[in-house]
Amino acid sequence: VLAVSGSGHFRAEGPVDYRAVNQAGWDLLSLLDDPGPPDKETAREDLDPFGWIPWKSIRTVLCLAGAGGYFAPRFACLGYDVTVFDLSIGQLERDRQIGREEGLEISCIEGDVLDLSPLGGARFDLVYQPISACYIPDAAGMYRQVASVIDPSGLYFVKHWSPIQLQLALDRPWDGAAYRLDRPAFTNEPLIWRSVETWSGERASCVHHAHPLDVLIGGICDAGFQIVGFRQPDAGDVTAEPGSDAHMAAYLPPFLWVAARPTGS
Numbered sequence: 001v002l003a004v005s006g007s008g009h010f011r012a013e014g015p016v017d018y019r020a021v022n023q024a025g026w027d028l029l030s031l032l033d034d035p036g037p038p039d040k041e042t043a044r045e046d047l048d049p050f051g052w053i054p055w056k057s058i059r060t061v062l063c064l065a066g067a068g069g070y071f072a073p074r075f076a077c078l079g080y081d082v083t084v085f086d087l088s089i090g091q092l093e094r095d096r097q098i099g100r101e102e103g104l105e106i107s108c109i110e111g112d113v114l115d116l117s118p119l120g121g122a123r124f125d126l127v128y129q130p131i132s133a134c135y136i137p138d139a140a141g142m143y144r145q146v147a148s149v150i151d152p153s154g155l156y157f158v159k160h161w162s163p164i165q166l167q168l169a170l171d172r173p174w175d176g177a178a179y180r181l182d183r184p185a186f187t188n189e190p191l192i193w194r195s196v197e198t199w200s201g202e203r204a205s206c207v208h209h210a211h212p213l214d215v216l217i218g219g220i221c222d223a224g225f226q227i228v229g230f231r232q233p234d235a236g237d238v239t240a241e242p243g244s245d246a247h248m249a250a251y252l253p254p255f256l257w258v259a260a261r262p263t264g265s
């Protein structure tokens with residue numbers, strides 16, 4: 001299934017085990033970035049540039065699929081009670097390491113966002129989820145799981161990668177004049193992504209799912225939330241090299257950020 005040699009996106013040639021592939025992929029990718037220690041002066045702005053988080057009324061934070069040593073240490077340095085939940089042991093090790101070095105208490109739990117039972121029934125004032133729905137086959141199921149671990153008066157802050165970028169033609173997304181989308185929006189066919197970087201000749205692989213906006217945004221409401229904030233934080237650069245990330249972002253904004261509250265709160 002993964003027997004391709006280059007980097008980028010490829011069609012999967014058969015069924016793929018999203019957990020096994022993404023776990024191995026993120027274990028390798030965790031070796032790439034060193035997020036560095038958190039800065040208490042800028043942590044709030046780094047985590048919440050649009051002012052969505054009610055900082056004074058929250059205490060417990062779940063960084064969902066949010067390991068890697070960036071998010072959890074920033075919440076922890078501000079004094080919040082932080083749990084980070086992630087599929088990758090390598091990514092979680094980043095948080096453990098920074099926690100040790102900086103004297104921060106961070107609870108690290110390994111698991112899949114489609115089964116939050118390892119959290120033991122705990123509920124959180126803030127569920128903060130960086131880009132991760134693209135790695136799982138069932139975004140609606142993920143939202144139901146989130147609804148089961150958020151306090152009724154809590155806030156759900158979720159970042160998504162726009163599924164429209166996964167509709168781009170795999171061979172030549174920029175054809176010299178325009179971006180080409182040749183993959184239908186309502187497809188559940190996953191793509192395999194392989195990193196440019198290699199480790200002993202091996203590339204990191206991840207399974208990417210393009211959930212239609214119907215599910216990715218509408219599904220938040222279906223799971224019992226009311227959307228209270230929405231932003232596309234990267235406006236790109238039309239003057240950048242055509243085909244580059246910055247240029248593509250000007251046409252197809254890559255990120256969708258959503259804040260939502262359980263209905264009834």
Ligand SMILES: C[S@@+](CC[C@H](N)C(=O)[O-])C[C@H]1O[C@@H](n2cnc3c(N)ncnc32)[C@H](O)[C@@H]1O
Nearest residue numbers: 026065067068086087088091112113130132135
């Ligand atoms: C884009 S990273 C987010 C954190 C990253 N450090 C950042 O700065 O945005 C995506 C994270 O999702 C995690 N992940 C992927 N699939 C997952 C799953 N099924 N359940 C839990 N975590 C998952 C990966 O291990 C990775 O840490």
